[in-house]
Amino acid sequence: MANPSCLLYGAGDARYEDRPIPSITSPTDVIIRIAYTGVCGSDVHFWHHGGIKRPITPTHPITMGHEASGTVHAIGPGVTALCPGDRLALEPGYACHRCSICKSGRYNLCPRMKFAGVPTICHGTLTRFFKLPADNCYKIPDSMGLDEATLMEPLGVAVHSVREVGVGPGMRVCVFGAGTVGMFCMLVAREFGAEMVVGVDVNERKLGFAGEAMGEGGVWGGGYVPDGKGEGEGKRMLERFGMEESEGEGFDVVIEATGAEPCMRMGVDVLRVGGRFMQTGLGRRNVNFPMGTVAEKEIALKGCFRYGPGDFALGVQFAVEGRFPLNRFLTKIVAFEQAVEAWETTARGEGMKTLIRGVDTL
Secondary structure (H helix, E strand, C coil): CCCEEEEEEECCEEEEEECCCCCCCCCCEEEEEEEEEECCHHHHHHHHHCECCCECECCECEECCCEEEEEEEEECCCCCCCCCCCEEEECCEECCCCCHHHHCCCHHHCCCCEECCECCCECCCCECEEEEEHHHEEECCCCCCHHHHCCHHHHHHHHHHHHHHCCCCCCEEEEECCCHHHHHHHHHHHHCCCCEEEEECCCHHHHHHHHHHHCCCCCEEEEECCCCCCCCHHHHHHHHCCCCHHHCCCEEEEEECCCCHHHHHHHHHCEEEEEEEEECCCCCCCCCCCHHHHHHCCCEEEECCCCCCCHHHHHHHHHHCCCCCHHHHEEEEECHHHHHHHHHHHHCCCCCEEEEECCCCC
C-alpha cells in the first residue's frame, strides 16, 4: 500500500487500509513521513466507545492518532525554514486564523479547527504520510529522539494549563492525575516557580514515578493516594500536608487532569480561599460539581483545551534544554500493525506512554 492507514469504523472496529497520499495544495504545506504516534486517553475512548463528542460511524471512518513525530517528506514552494529529511515534532491541529476567535489570540478554540483524528473533521497520524502547515512543524535537534518528540503534544497541553491558571513563584500546586499530562503539569509548575507540588492518584506506582521525575530540591511535596472513605477526604489531605481547612488554608492552585468527578470535588475542597482551579482532564459533560463551595471560597474556575499561542514552542524549548526525563516516559513501543494492542495497553493503565511505530520505522 502507498499510504497504509489505521482507520476506526466504530467502537472495536479498526481496519488497515490504503488512503491517498497527501498532495501539496498550499505554498506552506508540509508532507511528513510519520515516525511514531503516541496513545492518548481519547484514543482509548474512541476505541472502546466510538467517539466522544462526534460519533465515529461506518460511513465516516477516521484515521486515528494525533501525538506524533516524523521527518519532512516534501514541502510547498513557500516553505523556507524546513527541508526534506528534517526531524519534527507535530502540533496536530491548525486553525483558520481568520475568525474573531483566532484574531483574539485563542486559536485553540477556533470553530474551524482541523485537528488530527477528530471524527468527521480530519484524519489522524496513524498513516505513512500526513500533511500539516509549516507553522505546525517544530524542528527538533539530534539530541532528541523521534520517539521522545511525540511527547511534545501532551507537554503542550500541560504548558497551556499551567500558564492559563497562573502558576507562579512561591505557589503551592496540587495536580490530580499522574498520567502523562498530569505528570507534565507537575514538571511545568516546577519550572514556573512553584514552591511545592503535590500529586494525587490512585496508582502508587505512578506517584512514585512522579517523585523521581520531579527530582530533588524540595519542590516535590509528595504523593497522595485517596483513602476512599468519602466525606472529609479533602480535609484529611490538607491535614497530611500541614494545612488548616478551618483557617481557609489550602493549595493556591489545583490542576485537575483526570476528568473524574470525585477528583473535581476533592480539588475544590483542598483549595485555599481565593484559590484557582484549572479543569484540564476531559470527562463526562454533566457532573455533580460543588459550585456552592466555589462561590463561598471565591475560587477562580478555568478550563483548558489543548494549547494556544506559544505553548507548544515553550514545551519544545523546555524539552530541548533537557529539563524533563522524556525517555523515562516511554514504556512500550509496538509495531504499526499492533495499534489495538497499544490502545488496550493504555486502557489497562500499564506504564506512562505507549507508542505506535510508523509504517517505515524500524
